Amino acid sequence: MLHAIWLQMRVVAALTLRETRMTFGTSHVGYLWAIAQPVISVGFMVGLFYLIGRQAPFGASLALFFATAVLTLDLYNKLSVSLMRAFTTNKSLLSYPMIKEPDTLFARLTLIALTFLVIDALVYGGLMVVGWAELPAHPERLLYAFGTTCFLGFGVGAINAMLYQRTQAWQHVEKLVARPLFFLSGVFYIPSALPPEAVAVLKWNPLLHIVEWTREGFYANYRSDVLNIAYPLSLAAVLVIIALFAERITRKQRA
Template identity: 30%
Template sequence: MVLLDGWLVQKRVIWSLFLRELKTRFGKFRLGYLWALIDPLAQIGFFYLIFGFIMHRLMPEISFIVFLANGIFPFMLFSDIAARSVTAIEANQGLLSYRPVRPIDTLLSRTFLESLIILVTYAITMIFLHWMGEIFTLVRFLEVAMIFILVILFSFGLGCIFMVVGNAMPESQKLIPILLRPLYFMSGIMYSPSIVPQEYRWAIIWNPLIHAFELLRHYEVPSYQLIPEISLTYLVISSVVVLSVGLLVYKGREPAMMTS
């Protein structure tokens, strides 16, 4: 009974923080929630105009716009959760004086919000692309959902670490987002790793995100061939390890964050 009461309290806390984050994120913009769709579509359109013709010849088995959508959306899911976690405590500092509110609740609410935003906009975009005649399939819907869940778990685990670091060293709140930017170009968002010479693939293949994006593309367009280095097992292990480390780091630092 005590566990159930504790769960209900935490559920209400996270929901309240979620609504607060939602209002803070979109309330001040005139176009409101449309910005959640405009940002990824602008990136897709930009890269499609620049690289579309070349990539169509290099990857004839998959539409380049479908290729981009299955890189940009999951990367935004990762970056929004991980980067915004750095300031999760600072943005909700006043609320931590209330006993039921814990630092991890602020990260959970942000994770739920970012996941909801990206998944809804991704679904809208893919429906629109299908209506426009782009070819892909959702026969392996469960595998696609699993990849997104793994990206969320990986991002949340990394977010726990970033939240702790951001609280302990405030200057890192500026540094961490900068350090994340190279991943945009190292995650295979606008290119297939198959075009990278095999002797240089080690430089990008360590990145779990590139495994997630490539698997998404393969599940939606089975004719899209994966390079041998892409592994679902590696993605699963990476996500579980990063999540476990993140929770352990958070647990060890939680008392200090509550009193800071």
């Protein structure tokens, strides 16, 4: 049993290294671009709000308020989209008996999670250096929120991978579903300050809860009336179980 687990861990590690070369290439430009994308997104919104004379919805730093949401959304979107193509792009490798479809999912999850740990550290660290952020009040909540984002992104990405394998037209449906998330996840507003009718709709978005969790981790006096930690965690668990079970029972059909 332990030998089998160790073997699969080595397989996932090897696949992760392969994914790293495929994603970023052999130069440092790919790594720099991965860091630059969320920085550009945050910078654009800060500049827009500055030009129209808007203040930060909470706290003194527009950049920090936006970063807590943008980095969470970027991590989720990267997982859901990248994992969707994990089976098809690694199809040639799946002919090897020791490599299974879930291994490709775990490899991409590992690479993306580690990449965003670096991105988050650099972005938040940079904001602290220039005086636009202070040390997080509750760093453990930041880690829990980050892990939950990975968990949810993995569940959605695994479901997407199963559906995309059936029909590549699913990628267009996924784009339509994911597009409104930017406006429904509290990027530039405080959900608790909205009318109850709006909150009743927005609270069905699991990413909104994770963004609120992240902000509670950074701000000492941020209290969310919307946050329900159990909701994104339970939804992620259900999606992961469904995806892995579906992959298992359909494996012989695809062989």
